[in-house]
Amino acid sequence: MGNFVVSARKYRPQTFDSVVGQSSITTTLKNAIKNDHLAQAFLFFGSRGVGKTTTARILAKTLNCFNLKEDIEPCNECESCRSFNEGHSFNILELDAASNNSVDDIRNLIDQVRIAPQVGKYKIFIIDEVHMLSSSAFNAFLKTLEEPPAHAVFILATTEKHKILPTILSRCQIFDFHRIQVQDIVDHLKKIASQEGVTADDKALHIIAQKADGALRDALSIFDQIVSFSNKNVTYEAVLKNLNVLDYDYFFKVTDFALDGNIPDNLLIYNEILAHGFDGGQFLLGLADHARNLLVCKDPRTIEILEVPADLRQTYSAQAEKAPQEFLLTALDLLRSTEEKFKASKNKRLHVEVAIMKLTSIISTLKKKEIIA
Numbered sequence: 616m617g618n619f620v621v622s623a624r625k626y627r628p629q630t631f632d633s634v635v636g637q638s639s640i641t642t643t644l645k646n647a648i649k650n651d652h653l654a655q656a657f658l659f660f661g662s663r664g665v666g667k668t669t670t671a672r673i674l675a676k677t678l679n680c681f682n683l684k685e686d687i688e689p690c691n692e693c694e695s696c697r698s699f700n701e702g703h704s705f706n707i708l709e710l711d712a713a714s715n716n717s718v719d720d721i722r723n724l725i726d727q728v729r730i731a732p733q734v735g736k737y738k739i740f741i742i743d744e745v746h747m748l749s750s751s752a753f754n755a756f757l758k759t760l761e762e763p764p765a766h767a768v769f770i771l772a773t774t775e776k777h778k779i780l781p782t783i784l785s786r787c788q789i790f791d792f793h794r795i796q797v798q799d800i801v802d803h804l805k806k807i808a809s810q811e812g813v814t815a816d817d818k819a820l821h822i823i824a825q826k827a828d829g830a831l832r833d834a835l836s837i838f839d840q841i842v843s844f845s846n847k848n849v850t851y852e853a854v855l856k857n858l859n860v861l862d863y864d865y866f867f868k869v870t871d872f873a874l875d876g877n878i879p880d881n882l883l884i885y886n887e888i889l890a891h892g893f894d895g896g897q898f899l900l901g902l903a904d905h906a907r908n909l910l911v912c913k914d915p916r917t918i919e920i921l922e923v924p925a926d927l928r929q930t931y932s933a934q935a936e937k938a939p940q941e942f943l944l945t946a947l948d949l950l951r952s953t954e955e956k957f958k959a960s961k962n963k964r965l966h967v968e969v970a971i972m973k974l975t976s977i978i979s980t981l982k983k984k985e986i987i988a
């Protein structure tokens with residue numbers, strides 16, 4: 616266990632191009648550096664674990680790099696890059712506003728701002744979680760932000776833009792970091808798996824990526840957890856078990872039985888799901904997701920937004936072809952209202968079973984109403 620480094624730290628990108636899923640931001644930053652058109656204050660905003668701090672550090676390092684590469688990437692070898700990578704650069708200062716949010720902390724920082732850099736062009740201040748600064752600290756900072764010395768660059772990062780004073784926002788160039796797409800997360804995990812000598816199947820990585828909900832850091836932590844749980848063999852089954860996620864297969868079966876009007880088999884599947892320790896709420900949400908995926912498959916243009924493993928696409932398309940649009944829309948409505956009332960219901964099992972029976976009767980009802988043939 617001695618020198619185990621968690622993947623989120625071990626694989627923190629060191630260059631703009633290795634930042635995943637934020638290429639519009641990294642390209643804009645590179646261009647600004649190339650054209651010497653740099654703002655003095657930036658605000659990096661976006662949900663947790665999507666690369667704000669990472670990009671702030673790369674930007675800071677790039678600005679002070681002595682041997683900037685042609686593609687505007689830091690060399691990671693010069694004195695400035697090295698001292699930063701080793702964590703003792705005097706020109707790049709990081710303040711975690713979550714734990715240093717008093718006026719005194721900001722005054723210390725302002726004192727530093729006045730002093731010109733010893734080596735390199737810029738003195739760069741990265742203020743993380745900037746929304747945590749107290750309002751008096753914010754006010755003290757505002758003056759500095761208004762008239763910074765030419766050598767100072769500020770990179771503010773936050774998950775909560777609405778908590779930042781408008782007067783600060785208006786002085787910053789704002790970059791909106793997006794949640795990372797499932798496929799991008801999967802590709803990133805694949806690379807790491809091969810570097811770590813871990814076998815990982817595509818379906819397994821997809822479940823991890825979905826669970827991470829757009830946060831790459833979360834994806835890496837889940838990945839680490841399953842690597843150690845599964846002894847470096849990240850299979851679909853290991854992931855389902857570890858993350859307590861329902862197998863896609865159940866949803867395909869439930870949908871098939873619903874299309875056939877087969878109530879008994881659907882009740883038996885639900886029984887099996889409960890026996891495996893899942894709860895009805897998870898089942899309802901999963902099934903609604905499944906219905907959404909099938910709807911998305913109905914049109915070649917929306918098939919692009921289907922976030923499932925490549926080898927499952929065909930299976931989705933095939934079921935989507937069998938399932939009439941009216942059925943899917945009615946099912947989604949039913950699942951949504953059942954889910955809404957799920958928490959408050961006294962007999963949860965019966966509540967879901969009734970929904971399953973209704974779901975499995977949709978086709979015959981639609982036929983009676985002559986909505987479908």
Ligand SMILES: Nc1ncnc2c1ncn2[C@@H]1O[C@H](COP(=O)(O)OP(=O)(O)OP(=O)(O)O)[C@@H](O)[C@H]1O
Pocket residue numbers: 622623624625626627628633634635636637661662663664665666667668669670772773774795831832833835
């Ligand atoms: N876009 C990304 N590309 C590659 N790795 C990333 C990306 N985003 C996050 N990571 C991974 O997650 C770790 C944490 O990312 P980072 O600290 O940049 O997130 P953050 O957006 O600042 O999150 P927080 O809001 O929680 O501070 C990184 O060390 C890296 O391993």
Ligand SMILES: [Mg+2]
Pocket residue numbers: 667668669743772
């Ligand atoms: Mg951060």
Ligand SMILES: [Zn+2]
Pocket residue numbers: 679680681682683689690691692693694695696697
């Ligand atoms: Zn360098």
